[in-house]
Amino acid sequence: MLQNRTATRLVVLASLLSAMILRIMPLPAELFIYNPDWMLLFLIYWAIAIPERVGVGYAWAMGLLSDVLTGRMLGQHALAYSVVIFACVKLHNRLRAYPLFQQTISVLLLLLISQILISWTQNIKSTIPFGFIYWLPSLVGALVWPAILPLLRLVRRAYNIA
Amino acid sequence: MKPIFTKRSSPNTGLFVCVFASLALLACEQQSLLTPFRDLLTSVVYPLQQLVSSPTQGIKKLGEAFSSHAGLLAENEELRREHLLLSAKLSKFAALEQENLRLRGLLDTSFKLGEQVMIAELLAVNLVPYEHVVVVNKGSRFGVYPGQPVMDAHGVVGQVLRVNPQSSEIILITDPNHAIPVQVNRNGLRTIAQGTGQIDKLSLPFLSSNADIQPGDVLVTSGMGGVFPQGYPVATVVAANGEGNAFAKFAAAPVAKLDRNRELLLVWNKPDPIPRVPDQVSSPKDSTTSHAAK
Numbered sequence: 001m002l003q004n005r006t007a008t009r010l011v012v013l014a015s016l017l018s019a020m021i022l023r024i025m026p027l028p029a030e031l032f033i034y035n036p037d038w039m040l041l042f043l044i045y046w047a048i049a050i051p052e053r054v055g056v057g058y059a060w061a062m063g064l065l066s067d068v069l070t071g072r073m074l075g076q077h078a079l080a081y082s083v084v085i086f087a088c089v090k091l092h093n094r095l096r097a098y099p100l101f102q103q104t105i106s107v108l109l110l111l112l113i114s115q116i117l118i119s120w121t122q123n124i125k126s127t128i129p130f131g132f133i134y135w136l137p138s139l140v141g142a143l144v145w146p147a148i149l150p151l152l153r154l155v156r157r158a159y160n161i162a
Numbered sequence: 163m164k165p166i167f168t169k170r171s172s173p174n175t176g177l178f179v180c181v182f183a184s185l186a187l188l189a190c191e192q193q194s195l196l197t198p199f200r201d202l203l204t205s206v207v208y209p210l211q212q213l214v215s216s217p218t219q220g221i222k223k224l225g226e227a228f229s230s231h232a233g234l235l236a237e238n239e240e241l242r243r244e245h246l247l248l249s250a251k252l253s254k255f256a257a258l259e260q261e262n263l264r265l266r267g268l269l270d271t272s273f274k275l276g277e278q279v280m281i282a283e284l285l286a287v288n289l290v291p292y293e294h295v296v297v298v299n300k301g302s303r304f305g306v307y308p309g310q311p312v313m314d315a316h317g318v319v320g321q322v323l324r325v326n327p328q329s330s331e332i333i334l335i336t337d338p339n340h341a342i343p344v345q346v347n348r349n350g351l352r353t354i355a356q357g358t359g360q361i362d363k364l365s366l367p368f369l370s371s372n373a374d375i376q377p378g379d380v381l382v383t384s385g386m387g388g389v390f391p392q393g394y395p396v397a398t399v400v401a402a403n404g405e406g407n408a409f410a411k412f413a414a415a416p417v418a419k420l421d422r423n424r425e426l427l428l429v430w431n432k433p434d435p436i437p438r439v440p441d442q443v444s445s446p447k448d449s450t451t452s453h454a455a456k
Contacts, residue, residue, distance in 0.1 A: 017210070025288065026218055026286040033292075055176060056173050059180075069207050072290075073192075078180070083181065137291075
């Protein structure tokens, strides 16, 4: 049982590390504006799948790493991730039961909430350009959700994480 | 089958604690109280950044390994010629610099001169879109400080935004949140060049429509604000539009190769002006003349 728990922790951490790599990979600028928040997508999956392991505190700690990774002020991503993952943990039964289309819409909403929180905390210090283009990462994130879901489910089944 | 309704502690308290902690961190960050904590987190993230950057660097190394002998010879020849040309130019500049210092000594004015540089290598990682912030592999261990000017071989690149132990983040002059005090090299007209978010464009928003500025003018740093040393090229004016507007919109193109650099120069600007009579920088012959002038 104990070994199982450490294995779970390692698998979740490894998946989040790959999400961090995807987040900062050196894409050309024209493509980089579409790059979604992979860490949050992966966290949403784990929070729906194993809400008793990946909870609000876990999301907060990952948010701090995400802040440092992308050069934000400490607390911006932490705030956004903990709020979004709170909703996921609260609603995980319902989100699990949703058909894929409805789940994708929910993920889009969650990603948008995260971006809104980040832009609000960002405005304390500086301005960012607003417009449709700012919200593209959330849209792309929702579009890749149908691919992330089976992939991470495969990982979860392979390592027998319940 | 796993039971659906398991009993566990409510996440409500967790959310409250986390939101409160995030807001507290944001408030502390405004006062920049969290440097040690941030350094700790960065040292977790830095290996990851290097990992992401390594394929790009590996490809470059591979290219070097497979470059032909003839190509290397040609490049070497070209570099040798360029070196000769530049060192000839530099020796002339050294003489001019001495003369300038001597004359300023005669005029009783002090002059900031003499900078130290260090080469830093760019890490191939992206941070966020819409911000032109890059990461380099030199940090506070090498004495890098926030606000330090950064150049390349052609001109001003930007300034250091945030320093970590092993790396630092550099904001480019084209970032929408960056502005740099400049002057027109031709006539000394001072203004401010703001970043636009496009890598090849700066805007000059504070010039009146009858300002004496034309396409092709070179903008150099004016030394105002004390961040950038005076006299480094920043951009060339490319277009002037906005006829009939009280404040004309001028655009300028940065001269530094902002999107093509691998190496950048970190510059240490000497904080105190060189004394009026330059003793320590001039040769013995020069110092006798300046003493005589005194």
